[in-house]
Amino acid sequence: MTQKTQIRAGGRSARRAARAAPLADHLRPIRPGMEGGRYEPLSPTDVDRIHNAALEALETIGLADAPDSGVAYLTKAGAVLGADGRIRFPRALVEDVIASANRTVTLCARDPAHDLDLTGTRVHYGTAGAAVHLVDAEGCNYRECGVQDLHDAARITDVLQNIHFLQRPMVCRDIADNLEMDLNTIYATCSGTTKHIGTSFTDPAHVAPAIEMLHMIAGGEAAWRARPFVLNSNCFVVPPMKFATESCQVMEECIKHGMPVLLLSAGMAGATAPSTVAGAIVQATAECLAGLVYVQAIKPGHPVVFGTWPFGLDLRSGAMTGGSGEQALLTAGCAQMHKFYDLPGGAAAGIADSKLPDMQAGWEQMCSNVMAGLAGLNMVYEAAGMHASLLGFCHESLILGDDLLGQAMRCVRGIEVTDETMALDQMRAVCMDGPGHYLGTQQTLGRMEADHVYPTLGDRSSPKEWEEKGKPNLIAKAKARKEEILSQRSAARFDPELDARIRARFTIHLPA
Template sequence: MTDQAPLRTGGRAARRAARAAPLADHLRPIRPGMSGGQYSPLSDADVLRLHTAALDALERIGLADAPPSGVAYLTAVGAVLGDDGRIRFPRALVEDTIAKANRTLTLHSRDGLHDLDLSGTRVHYGTAGAAVHMVEPDGRSYRESTVQDLHDAARICDRLDNIHFVQRPMVCRDITDNFEMDMNSVYACTAGTTKHVGVSFTDPAYVAPAIEMLQMIAGGEAAWRARPFVSNSNCFVVPPMKFATESCLVMEECIRHGMPVLLLSAGMSGATAPGSIAGAIVQAVAECLAGLVYVHAVKPGAPAIFGTWPFDLDLRTGSMTGGSGEQALLTAGCAQMHRFYDLPGGAAAGIADSKLPDMQAGWEQMCSNVMAGLSGLNMVYEAAGMHASLLGFCHESLIMGDDLIGQAMRCVRGIEVTDETMALDQMAAVCMGGPGHYLGTAETLGRMEMDNVYPALGDRTSPKEWAERGKPDLIARATQRKTAILAERSAARFDPALDMAIRARFNIHLPA
């Protein structure tokens, strides 16, 4: 409580200054990795039925199109190659893999200050996606995304307390060569933030050069393998129930080089996955269990995230809807399956179908973000900045999303019931001979920063004060903060000698 002492002495200015000072980490009202799991959309019996159905699907249906190397790995551990070319997974093999899988996983940051503990129901929010457009809210327009936009997004995320990791949220549309696009994506993200980064690769041959760059940044192969600060987002399946051949080869390469893998199954409910929420969850779970067997066949114990990412479909139009209540339930249901398996897991939430950061975007983003956190989802991907059902990314929305996620994390924290928080002694002091209110009491001042999350941009002034301040606009304030962040040099930038060495080896499109 020593951090709170200044709040109880001195004048109003001193108290305000003390409140403005950052709290010690253990006193902050919200922190990365707070435990969720309070919300369970499925009963225990439902969870068991979904698990049994997933095992049945793997045993009866299996997955098609495994690469020859994948067939060799999988059959060596007990999977069965059928005459129809499908790999089937005996129940005992799957259950044995689940039993042996890692129950804890740390996704490292480059600076060691933002490591993510994925054990239990610890919750972390971050970006993700492959948007091809940038949203320009001032002009209410869309344009193609660039490598500079990606770098700027990483730099902004580095400054946002409630964005805990940075998975590449948009594609560098200004780089047409796939190899150079992949290398520049790695560079743009890692030069923009020291938080954990997630990237994708379009060809297995591109993994080794990317690892070379990452080892240069880490300070050698041993340092990289000890603390891999970049993971691979890998769409190893093409739903329904088929392996994605090239992505599987990428996955094998990443595992060999010590890079953690996100096993990403992204079926579309009603199109590439069953139209029911339960059916879409069963298929995603089955596909990710197959991926887990694959990973452990390549290297037992290799770090992997159980990435059930089923998406919802608006069956009236055939368009994806990431902002629906059904999407929120899909993600929450998947999070509960992760809890059942006690495996590090991730899924998508926080997506807006709205084209702009408006009221529709607000309700869409908050609904699924809160439900994901309350469900105890370890990695909440695409939690901020995503619009138009993943087609557009917005820097201003990313900044406003930091406020939104702060409120979601406060919901995750929940309500602490102790003798102190029930406050009977305080009630007695205030009501019997006291001032008759709690404003300004030592207890109120002592807990106001530890218990409450205050928005950085959200406006809580009265209409009169709002008018006196010139009726500030939320998006305009987000643009101002974006401009201020990008006006400063990136704290994550590389040492000049290292940057020169990387540029000598790779064709980096960002200016030095």
Template sequence: MTDQSPIRSGGRAARRAARAKPLADHLRPIRPGMEGGQYTPLTQAGMEAIHRAALTALEEIGLADAPASGVAYLTKAGAILGDDGRLRFPPALVEDALARANRSVTLCARDPAHDLELSGTRVHYGTAGAAVHLVDVEDNSYRECTLQDLHDAARITDTLDNIHFLQRPMVCRDITDNREMDLNTVYGCCSGTMKHVGTSFTDPAYIKDALEMLHIIAGGEDKWRERPFMSNSNCFVVPPMKFATESCLVMEEAIKGGMPVLLLSAGMAGATAPSTVAGAIVQAVAECLAGLVYVDAVQPGHPVIFGTWPFGLDLRSGAMTGGSGEQALLTSGCAQMHHFYGLPGGAAGGIADAKMPDMQAGWEQMCSNVMAGLSGCNMIYEAAGMHASLLGFCHESLILGDDLIGQAQRCVRGIEVNDETLALDQIREVCLGGPGHYLGTEQTLSRMETDHVYPSLANRSSPKEWDELGKPDLIRNATARKEEILSQRSRARFDPIIDKEIRARFNIHLPA
């Protein structure tokens, strides 16, 4: 046995070295775009009932407050403008738009390795929101967000395997001019990550300037239109059942500029949407169907994400409950409706009502992230970093969310059953004349990286080991990881010539 120990040690060292190397994408235990859809809280009859109710709402109630251009587009397509100023949608008009809608949308990234294919039940997790405060874990406080905070969030996102896209998660409160805020948001996000970016715009007049900047980054308008790496997150409705006039005009300009659009309906169940889960889904579906008809009327075939995004509400206090079981059901039910229509869709998951990254935040974020993933939601927005019911964003929580979403994705992947995974040969070998355990067997070692997800920061050591390691603290480790990431130059930074061109044209608030 003594003679064999160096060989065994060398074998272990070789295996450790092999495990340290990144796995090929097809061997990774989790990856973007895995198929969900195992969880189905709605029956087929339930989905059909929601669809019929949404069609009835569109035909009989309709939507108010469309801009003049929207009225022109929609009435030409077949919508009916009533004397009360509301646009009503005949079922045939809606069904025709559904028939023409894309069943698959690719959200491009500046790095094609991060392109997202939205179809079927393929699942992706990312950020989103419009937090006005940054969570400071050092002194348990909140302060206003800045452009630097947003840029740092983009840089952190770029390094995290399980955060698949960056939807602008916070508002730059240090820039008071709305045009400069929108343009600096584009700059701050795109110079921080090579992944797909989503953002909103406050005025349609700003789209032209934003597109000019995006054309410079892409290397020309033709290259931008070939691979648009930014999408417009568009709250085109003000629930219940009203168009958001200014946002609709933004949407029209984004469509003309070749920018994919997230049609976002964000009613509050019990306030601006019905209090029942089914009723809130009906209204969100009706509003997004109206948006789908709108986009189809402007430009048939334009890439659209069906963003049914209803939120939960604590009916005792009126507080938003983004971390509740009801929110998880709302998101999962919406995902099923996306599949019912065969449309690429997105909804909210991973929101914490907790003010800090604590135990409450953990259970709230995991509940909806797992259920949204299991339901096969294509785009799970607000999946990491969001606190205080979307009022606060936390860099440390974003980093911890990478671990949390890794475990959620492992649930999405499910259980593979085949001759190898049934492991009957292993059981026979171990039990009949073998060591009586599976530790260190060839099969265990060969599959430990492909079957299991290992957290980067979560601690799995024994109490004794934990004590010997100095009692590592999760939040402090996340802060250390944040500082490590931000100490390095962003791989998404622009070429100096491109950066100089952008700064000559626009007032960029980030230092060069």
């Protein structure tokens, strides 16, 4: 009897181990770039009204504070500089730019296997933000984050299947010099992951040395221009309806060097954007359309991500509400406008207002991530790891977010209705000739991996099994997974000769 029990347990362990092993890409039930777009919070009439309101805002209100170079580009393209210093955009100009914009954008990665196809309503989840604190999930503490923390986030991202890209999620608070911070951000992220990367620059003069480093990593200027694997996340506007002068100059430099651009409009509903969901979407759409005209005036067809990022606000306190239902609606509505224009788009989701990866964080992160995916948002930014309304980033939460996003992606995949999936033949065989249940049937076993997404760290065991396993805690499991990842050398690390050349040319703060 004891022997049989051991054999049975051993067989169960082997099956569990087989299920835990990574599936081949062609067998995975979810993968980057699956098409969403089934959820549409706006009616066709609503979309038309928002579009027309955005065009009216551009034509009658316009944007202030463009740099002299921007004024020259925009007025040459057909925009009008008013006596009040505001640049206004005739409707026909904006419509022509929308019609001629680049719709076939692929964001490259150092490893082409991680390239992101942004056509249509293909969905990709990733990080973003500028958190100033790292969250210690186990000790329930916050501390200032540094370049090592950023590098570790990149290394963790590199091995997580459902985190498809890394936009810099935190700033290097341990590097005082802004140029060195910008350069070390690129070094830390690129040496940590071969997935697509997004970054920002604090000064236009920092772009050229950053591009020099990227040429070195890519293997030369031609290789970089053929496959630019880093995008400039650019807050080109200061809502409401003003250009961010210095950021616009950064954008101009990045475009000249062949770097894709995320046009990021991040108004706060009720503060720097209208308090209504519809009004915030109108303003963000208008601002990003102005940015699109700007980019097209510099270089027609340049790869752009239409980054409408309006944020919610708790009007009782003035605090940001990244984890609210309103935020989920803002992001899904923006995704629908991207779909209307058929332009590659990105917006924010997955932000937790909760300070720790707890139940509140779970509902906040899942709500907006699922709605963004169902709405067909191409680039879901800030989808994992972000806490305290973007003030804190947590490595353990990033790892737990991989499980969460797996379930969100399964929702994006939707329901397949075919003769096989409707299973009438199975029903007939099981009910009339078989055992009266579907457990162990060839069809059930054959599709258990192709149809179902299983959590890596989430626990679906019975209370008895859970107790027998020592009552495992999610945070402890995530911490153990983090330590396992970081105990191994990064697969994205640079060749020693290249690393030596980079370190000889630039001040790198990460230890060799």
